Amino acid sequence: MTHTPSKYQLERVAYRRSRAIRSAFVAALSTLVLGTLLVVAITGAPGWQRVKETFFSAAAARSSLPSILDGLLLNLRLLVFCAAGALVLGLLIALLKTLRGALFFPVRMLANAYTYGFRGVPLIILLYVLCFGVPGLRLSGTPSVLVLGGAAIVLTYGAFLAEVFRAGIESVHPSQRAAARSLGLTYWQAMRHVVLPQAVRRVAPPLLNDMVSMQKDVGLVSIGGVIDAVRAAQIEVAQTYNYTPYIVAGVLFVLLAVPVIAITDWVTLRAARRQSAGSTT
């Protein structure tokens, strides 16, 4: 069963290998050239020495790191809860919007009003209203500013995610639902087992993209007085007049985003592959 490749195949393999080595070499060289140019341009600038001290001071970075990390932990916790909340809310609203029939008219109308309204309202205004307005009512049992801020983020993102989910649900061909119903599945069974799994797979990339975006927005709850990573950095800066803590916070945010972005890319790639596999049949 051993197959000896023909001379044509050997030729093709050799050519492909030489191309691969060549392109790796070219890529390395061009990166090196560009990197050198950038370093020379920046470090050669007249103000570089001052910028280096105020933005890239190792001492300031070390002293500010603990409090920024504390803040970042809050960002992370908030992100997990807000992401879960917004996904659930978005999915629920999207499902309510698909309901047909007179009985569900008010439900549909409310869901529509919600997605129209909350996609339009700037998050920061909603945060002001919830974080300052609601406690101002002086009701007993008013939740903390953190919870209120989280609610503002969930409400805003839920409206966007609802539209993403709805687009996914509508992208599943009606014949799939007809096939499910013809087997005796109820509306909800068809939705749950046939339509939604396909819909969620299709919109996973944009959903994850919104999560990356939310990761940055959760920090806005600091306007209500809680201390997140950016706010912690700000406090450090105000004490030392050195801007390094901002850079530290920025780098930490990027590091935090990298895994999520990597997952997004991977999911997108996989979805694209599946699609092209499907379209060839």
Place this chain on the structure above:
Amino acid sequence: MSVVLSCRELRKTFGPNLVLDDLSLDVAEHEVVTLIGASGSGKSTLLRCVNLLEDIDDGSVWLDGEHITGPRVNPDLVRQRIGIVFQSFNLFPHMTVLDNITLAPVRVHRTPAKEAAARALELLARVGLEAKAREYPDRLSGGQQQRVAIVRALVNQPRLLLLDEVTSALDPELVGEVLTMIRDLKGEGMTMVIATHEMGFARQVSDRVCFLHAGRVLESGPPSQVLGEPAEPRTRQFLQRIIEAGRL
């Protein structure tokens, strides 16, 4: 023999387009009826109405003597007793072949998953596809997908099987394996209504051929009569065109 399906004066419109015009059709137990007719004559629409996938505008449909188009009938329960297979297979792409087949038994009939899988594998084996049970549909050929779709419709043990041009999306060499499967089903006594453009197949498998024209069954009878010596000029015209197209 008892009547399994009875359509009485069915009427169906799409906007101004009258597709079924007081159409009546009875199908007896173990009988195989094929629907032929020009494209757009309403074959698919009739099958979809029987499976309650379309709302009818008048008339009634009866299954085993039970009125299934009544206002208080639960369509989900009716559909469990009628299998339908579409031209475009409509397998669920995110599920394996096995999951496609066991979805309804497990979710609708609450059959234990093991039992449902065993039955599915047995049915797959009968059409030579048990090796494909764990594959996803897009890894299968068209003929294999269509046979899986038929198995999926059969696993509910329906009283009546509706087949809508199940071979017209297939390459000629794949048609045979699907037709063999349908012929076997006939041998087992399955009651079937088949919409088809394959006159050769209609002649071989059906007990009765119905020619649909202008929303009605214009002519109906044994295949030798309807396809061999049609009484209606319209039927003759239709068959003439098909012979010219080289499909008979």
